């Protein structure tokens with residue numbers, strides 16, 4: 563789990579998450595916080611999401627697939643990753659547990675991108691995204707990739723919202739992980755200016771920033 567303080571809430575979240583998926587999962591420093599994961603699963607369930615897109619596959623992908631298996635209606639779930647080997651590892655994990663039907667795994671390598679925070683950046687190859695992601699408007703966008711954990715990549719997730727904003731439903735949540743990092747804090751500020759979408763940061767919800775529209779109910 564992330565190397566920041568694990569709140570008491572995370573312990574409770576881990577207990578609740580066992581109801582969704584009880585097999586061993588390899589939590590690491592790269593994984594989402596348990597409370598942030600609970601937030602995502604609650605959002606999917608409470609707002610009856612129809613099309614979820616995740617940038618950055620991993621533990622979150624496994625839990626989302628497990629939840630989708632238990633929900634009795636059609637939900638489209640695309641998860642995007644730049645790392646083919648990592649994605650095949652996730653594919654095998656899902657396949658071994660009959661969960662592969664619940665996600666479309668999209669490999670999109672990182673290429674030079676036009677809409678960066680400042681200067682040059684790489685982001686998922688948009689030709690791959692155009693080709694492989696279709697369906698109803700996206701009502702849950704979870705941004706936890708590409709990796710952005712050093713000075714050279716701190717703005718790596720900026721292109722996500724300018725790219726996906728036109729594809730969002732009228733009623734949506736956008737959840738950005740690692741919200742307390744410097745890069746992510748500056749990114750959400752710029753998104754507000756450029757995309758007109760306001761984010762609320764919450765360390766207590768597992769270090770995520772959330773922007774939502776049309777949502778009526780509490781998620782956590």
Ligand SMILES: C[S@@+](CC[C@H](N)C(=O)[O-])C[C@H]1O[C@@H](n2cnc3c(N)ncnc32)[C@H](O)[C@@H]1O
Pocket residue numbers: 590592593594617618619620621622623643644645648706707708709
């Ligand atoms: C922050 S991670 C995404 C984590 C994912 N959403 C989760 O909750 O586990 C960003 C990227 O790092 C890579 N990654 C994920 N887990 C990893 C691990 N345990 N070790 C190294 N890289 C990892 C993947 O390519 C992923 O897209």
